[in-house]
Amino acid sequence: MAGTTLPTPLYGLYQEEFGFDELITTVVFAVYAVGVIGVLLLAGNASDTVGRKPVLLTGLALAAASAVCFLCATAMPWLYAGRLLSGLSAGLFTGAATAYVLELAPPGGSSRATFVATAANMGGLGCGPLLAGLLSEYAPWPLHLPFAVHLVLLAASAGVLRALPETVRERRPPSAVRPQRPGVPAQVRAVFAPAATAAFVGFALFGVFTSVSPAFMAQSLDVHDRAVSGLVVALAFFASTAGQLAAGRLGVRRSLPLGCATLLAGLALLAAALWQDLLALVVLSALVGGAGQGLSFRGALSAVAGASPPDRRAAVISSLFVVAYAGISVPVVGVGVMAGPLGLENAGLVFLACMGALVAAAAAYLLRRPVRTG
Template sequence: MAAAGVFAVGMMGTTLPTPLYGLYRDELGFSELIVTVVFAVYALGVISALLIAGNFSDVVGRRPVLFLAIGLSALSAVCFLSEAGLPLLYVGRVLSGFSAGLFSGTGTAAVLELAPEERRARAGFAATAANMGGLGLGPLVAGLLAEYTPWPLTLPFAVHLALLAVAFTMTRLLPETVHHSGPRPPLRLQGLKIPPEVRGVFAPCALTAFAGFAVLGLFTAVAPDFLAKTLGEHNLAVVGAVVFSLFCASTSGQLLMTRVGTRNALPLGCLILVVGLFLVGASLLAQSLPVLVVGAVIAGVGQGMAFRAGLTAVSSAAPDMHRGATISAFFVVAYVGISLPVVGVGALTRALGVADAGLVLAGCVILLVAAVGAHLWRRPPAVV
């Protein structure tokens, strides 16, 4: 689907810097804490966009918001291409966060609404797969280009600009799915607005997304440094491939959700995620790359299964006129999970080191996921 392709290209740009942080650190001389802060600034940009403009596409239409998201992503790439120091890295990440925030809610709603009714279930997979697939392609493409071309800090963003131009053209061809029978409602700042009929479903599903995205944050912000400093793995293509394996496994977990069913996928995804996190913790203790990759794959399957089940439950429970806003609120909680724990790990790294800080985060997420999974097993959301 064209809308899914646009969504994937947009999300790809948000993780392009992941394997490049070590190069920026060497060039600019900042610490691991600054790496996590740069990463968290992106997440704050996502959350801000979701809180401010999460419902804009419900009012002005999906296509105008997608155009804006593509433009912000292009501006972010330009900031990284300029290589003008740490302040512009912050600006580039904030712009990338704004873009991702707009893509998350609007892209998901567009993919769902453009699909025929009989293919709505497949469209749900296409939307979440485009999200996670795009996030996974970013580190893989950037790692390969940075390792095997002479322009490690420029070519990844130049390639993404070219892909954004293709996405812009594809968006122009997409039909608009938002139509108002009367006068168009005025634009209002959304805030964190959840329709009353969705709240019973929203809370456990959003907590699951929070925990799963904390795992994604652990890998995208900390794993590259762990691979370089602890395992001595400096090949950027390998770093990108390890992070890609997590997101690729997440996409596989989303596909498995249809076989398991939404009701069972929520607690089962939590269980699989816990197993994967135990292996990730074991890899940090044993300093083993193979165990880390296996843990990443298993954790990714669990995260993807639970994430898609939660998003499916929330989007199906949301009324049509508030679907974009509800999905945006769901992603707000998820991106809080990807930002706050990562900054905590960055701060702990200064006192404990990368491996021990990663162990602390893994332990905390295990406790949260286990508690949420037990609750979902006893009391699954009524909508599913």
């Protein structure tokens, strides 16, 4: 998961190297979401069919291929290919790795396993920009060393994975994998609409942080230290981990509306940061917005899973992830489109106003019709 956010602090260097603008940066970033959504729809249940280890080893191989693309990047097509392969890898890991961690947990260890899975997922996403920022700022070969280190980490991960036992007992050949058709039964729609809206906005906020926030900090705040920009992005993901852990204690009924409110506060802080050009507000928005994303997304996932009939639960959860990853791509590309005529700061303010309206509507709906937990 760290590999999916590894390029974040490096986009400015790629802009200098290949001469593209913010729109292309957001498109390169959004290609990742295309890969994730494609895998979720076409092979999201693959590990249930062929086994956890083959799917995770395939994911590691795709991540390694992505790193090689970035290492060999001499033109834009290499960046597109690298991001697409990274998305395919993350799509395979999204469900399979979480299920594998839970299945490998000792008796009575499911709660700790859930924590490990959450921390590995969001913590990995946070470590990517932090690692790349530090290496690109303070070590040689800034566009190559982060990906070389990533390849070493992937090789170590593959060695550990091969030593673990397979947990799927009745495995079938890859030809038995069938595409999943997302769907939302009528009885789930009242819960799904606000939950999916919150997921969409939370992922959209992460999309902005991981695609254009380093450019904003360089252009408007005169922060050119890539380690600093990587740290700010990392803080959002680390705060999300804390938010998801807090959601487990608060319960769905409180965590989803509280997450929406916290997410709205994070959006407001980021708008103030854009308006006032203050780094402290950017950091604060990363912490508050990240916590709101964690609270709202875990609450959303629990709400739709609890409201779904067992025989449709996987399809409904897949639909939620499709909406979430649409949030990490479509609005971000919109920011890139607007950045040309309006400037990056004004484009960001328009984006934040739209996302704020969406999450405020979801919060108002949840206050009128709280999620039923039983």
